[in-house]
Amino acid sequence: MKKIYLFALICLMASMGYAQHQVSGSVLDAETGEPMSGASIVEKGTSNGSLVAIDGKYQISLKSGRATLIVKYIGYSTQEIQLAGETKLDIKLKVSAIQLEDNVMTALSVKRQAKALGYTVQRLNSKAINEIKGGNFVDNLAGKVAGVTVSQGATGIGSTSKITIRGEASFTNNNPLFVVDGTPINNNSVVNFTNDAAAGFQEVDFGNGAMEINPDDIASVSILKGPGAAALYGTRASNGVIIITTKDGANQKGIGVRFNSSTFAEQAFQLPHFQNKFGQGNSGQFEFVDGLGGGINDNITYSWGPALDQGLEIAQYDSPVTLPDGSVVRGGDVAVHGGAPISPSAFDSHPDNLKNFYQTGLSTINNISLSSGFDRGNFRLSYTDFRSKSIIPGVNLDRQTVAGRFGFQPIDRLKVSSSINYIHSSSDNRPSGGYGSENINYSLVAWGPRSLNTETLRDYWQPGLENVQQYSFNYTFFDNPFFILKENRN
Structure with a gap:
């Protein structure tokens, strides 16, 4: 059976x-x-x-x-x-026929039916662009247009968002040409002088031109693809063209005043997964003396030292040191205690040390506009105040934008239009990227030991030596990350 x-x-x-x-x-x-x-x-x-x-x-x-x-x-x-x-x-x-039926702006800023053009074009209106508010206009294009790929900047707010149309065409420059109300703008990234040394100058991303465009002032975005679309702009448009038309007051009867305000918070989306079984050191051994190799493996930050959370007492950079006058400093305050004995302290894991380092980012956008349309013309004026605090401590971006667009038709066969934009951007700090001591992720993510308590690093000066000597967990390769962000600013 x-x-x-x-x-x-x-x-x-x-x-x-x-x-x-x-x-x-x-x-x-x-x-x-x-x-x-x-x-x-x-x-x-x-x-x-x-x-x-x-x-x-x-x-x-x-x-x-x-x-x-x-x-x-x-x-x-x-x-x-x-x-x-x-x-x-x-x-x-x-390509979706619905998108191709819309009127689009051509290279000469003339409205035409998309289906009458000899090249591929797609269009987004103001509602689609501002559906989700953001500090970088380019990020708002992500996932909305076929064949367009947007990669956000690695250092957060104020960094360059890379945009490509129909894939990478070059090993160097793949930026499409941006045209705002008929005027091409420079979209190249602004970076500083750099070198490859770990202790040298690291790259700082100061952003690019497209990120400064104010989404609240945009009426439509037309994305032109293919060589035919770039014919009137020459070789600089070989990677495609993004034509931006700003809002005017043509459809406003009488005087119109609009105000909108947005506030949004952000946190680190996903952090690396670390082992939390072994702490700083190598071959199961560690003892801090001066962070320069004077102790046992204290000049390196490998996490192959003694086992964590086993009740061990080991001298560390934040362990107490009692001075002859009875005052207590930290083991890492080497310039203060001069090599005095460090009292061992609990050798425990800090699984959330990276999570606790980052903060909740907060951004606010306030926009007010005044517009009007009349028999022979129209105008629109707007002011936008954008303020953003990054998830990285000490990093922020403030931007104020004043925009005006004016249209006048003195006779039936003559139209006069002009647009004015004033943008003022400022930041207390732009974080460094690359592999080196100026990049906080170099010391925290790549090399930060699992026994590192980032909270004790917030007081980053050695007592009595403020503005002279920093306090850190290692003096061979790494600076205190809070010192980097608060004092070594870009």
């Missing part, structure tokens, strides 16, 4: 395997033939689906060869494909 059951089970599994229908192929842009990486393919009526790989290839197992496939990609028309037993199927997606 058992053999009969086993035979029946094998037959059932074989029939189930036979019922599976494999379909594979590629998903491409119908116009350019580029792979549609990230497009979704779902079997209709089920949760069975697959994502298209970076090379445009896909593979999906279906219940039968007569299933219906639903293919979706941002900015492209959704396709439903009824199979007739195919095992190989290449799919071509077309």
Whole structure:
């Protein structure tokens, strides 16, 4: 009887395997033939689906060869494909017809129907851009336009957000050309002099031109793709063109006053996972004396020292030192105690030391505008105040924008328009990037020991030596991260 059951089970599994229908192929842009990486393919009526790989290839197992496939990609028309037993199927997606019906701005700032143009163009209106407020206009384009990729800056608020249209075309410059009300703007990143030494000058990202554009003043954004779109701008538009039209008062009857205010908070989204079994040191040994190698492995910050949370008492940078006058300083206050004995303290783990270092970021945007339209013209004036405090202590960005747009039509065949923008940006500090001692993540994320208590580093001067000698957990390779952010500013 058992053999009969086993035979029946094998037959059932074989029939189930036979019922599976494999379909594979590629998903491409119908116009350019580029792979549609990230497009979704779902079997209709089920949760069975697959994502298209970076090379445009896909593979999906279906219940039968007569299933219906639903293919979706941002900015492209959704396709439903009824199979007739195919095992190989290449799919071509077309840009959404809804987006192509809108009026768009061409290179000469002339409104035309997108379908009448000889190149691909997509358009976003003001509502789509400001759906989620942000301090960087470029970030607002992420996930909204087909073929456009936005990578946020690595050092947070005020850093460069990289934007590419239809992939990387160069090893150096892939920036599209930005044009605001017919005027091209410089979108190159501003960086300082750097060198490759760990103790040298690290790169500081001061942002680029596009991040200064005020989203509250934007009426529409048209993204032009392909060589035909760049014909009037020359080689600088070889990576595409982003045409921005600002708001005017043409549709306002009488005097219109608008005010809007937004406040949003942010926290570090995801932090690295660390081991918290072993603390600072190497080969299971550690003792702090001067942070320069005078102790046992105290010139390095590897986390291969003694076991943590085992009741061990070990001299550390924040362990107490009693001076002859009875006052108490820290082990890392070497210039104060001059090598006096350090009293051992509990060698414990600090699993949240990185989390506790970062703070809750807070940003506020206030905008007020005045506009009016009349028989022969219109105007709009606006003022925007943007203030942001980063999740990185001591890092902030303040920006004030005054914008004006004026239109006048003295006779039927003559239109005169002008726009004015004044932008003032300031920051108390821009954090350094790269691999070196000026980058806080170099000392905390890459090399910070698991026994490091970041809270004790907030008081970063050695007592009596304020503005002369910092206090740190290591004097061979690393500065105190709070000292970096509060004193070594960019």
